[in-house]
Amino acid sequence: MTDSSTHTTQDKSTKRGRPPAQARLAAILDRLNQGGSVSVAEFAQEFGVSDMTVRRDLAELEGKGLLERVHGGAVSLQHGPLTVIDDVEPVFEARRRLNSDAKSRIAQAAVRLIADHQTLAFDLGTTVLAGARALISSEPAPGLRIFTNSLRVAQLTAAASVQTYVPGGLIQPGEMSVTGQAAVENFTRYYFDAALIGASGLTPDGVFDYSPEEAAMKSVYIQRSSCRILMIDSSKFRRISTVRVADLAQISIMVTDAAPPPELAQALEEANVSILIA
Template sequence: MPPRPSAAPSREQRHRRILAALAGDPTVRISALATEFGVSAETVRRDIEALSRAGAVRRTYGGASVTHAAVQPVFQERERIAVAERARIGVAAAALVPDGAALMIDAGSTTAHLARALAARDFAGTVLTNSLAVAEACTAAAGIRILLCPGELYAAESAVYGAETQAFLARFNADLAFLGASGLTEEGISDVESRAAWVKRAMLARAARRVLLIDAGKFGMAHLERVAGLEALTELVTDAAPPPPIAAALAREKVQVILAPPSRG
């Protein structure tokens, strides 16, 4: 009996794979993606249009290309991309946190999933954050003490930044810092926003364990500002194994790679 053909990937899986393909190649073709996914060219065209509206890719004739190094979708749009993958990363990251710990949590869509996962397990401890979304998620758990950083509100990121934010963070010591980023290469972490990069550095400087949360679609992507080298990290939590060059660089710096388990069901 011939093997049953595998099911075509879901819309969310296709979006994730398109972003992953662009991480290794600056352009992708609709025809090639349609063949790979086992779907029609029109289906892939709609996928690319959706990702383009979110600012994750640029449409080209017959395909898509990466966005500019200094551009990324706003927070609310990023919340709709790779949702399942980021939720898995958030749950895996929350499993690293012992009750009573003091945490610094960066602003971002993946770190917001971490905050939701912490609240869901009734974490009891302290969270320092510059993210309104993280702070709001943490209010669901009565045992979380929330210290919200001062600073200038940047509505597009639902977060505060600036000199006051950095000075506030410098007053504290944390057991773990959880950061997001726009991209990760062998050279380190990069981000579109300079204001965000400075807050990330402030958190990295004040925590014993420094954990990057990033979905695999960002591997190989170098954005405008280099935040720090891989040596600044102790752990990486992601949804798929990094490509060999990045994996080798992480191993050289003794960064532990933690893969989020697949969703059940």
């Protein structure tokens, strides 16, 4: 009787294509242990279960002291940086696929913020590239000018007949970016209404990124823009990387997909950073 009942339960689970609860719990903890965050909506879609089921899973793990629930998902309970990212940046395509739904929502929200601006700077990264796609889809206003050291962004905006400027300098093939002293000096001459900035990590100590060369261009955008919009998904919270790009106080608005953990939220509030959750 017991074996028959067990097989029946397993068969039903297999037919539905839904992993059992213990498998879901293990997957959630594995994601957090890798330094990421958990999104209720994304996990529900991935496992083919309801949002309520995922919330119950998170509540169970929180009750065991294994994670901290935040708006729309959960983060690790560990205080301080979840991990120190090494010097090797993941390849672009792998980053593009990671948290793609969250990045799309962030992009749509960021584009609404810049609807009335005429001179925009676009940084590097997959979330900023998603912002460029969202901008083109929104039928940008005539007279818009884009400044970017991302050749991927430049290709999109130029193909949509948006006036696009790129600096001279050294092309980094993996990121398809233009970097170097010549690029920095070129864009230092300009001022921008707003800049869309990407990053690999965010802690109470500031904004972080992998490459010193690319960080130098981020600094130009931050220094020369009236409004600095940080586009960052919640998997980057409490993470640091090679280069500290900016203080929190240098960011005007952070657009993200989930509420930051308490100590980071407090630091952002003290730095007068507005938070927009997409």
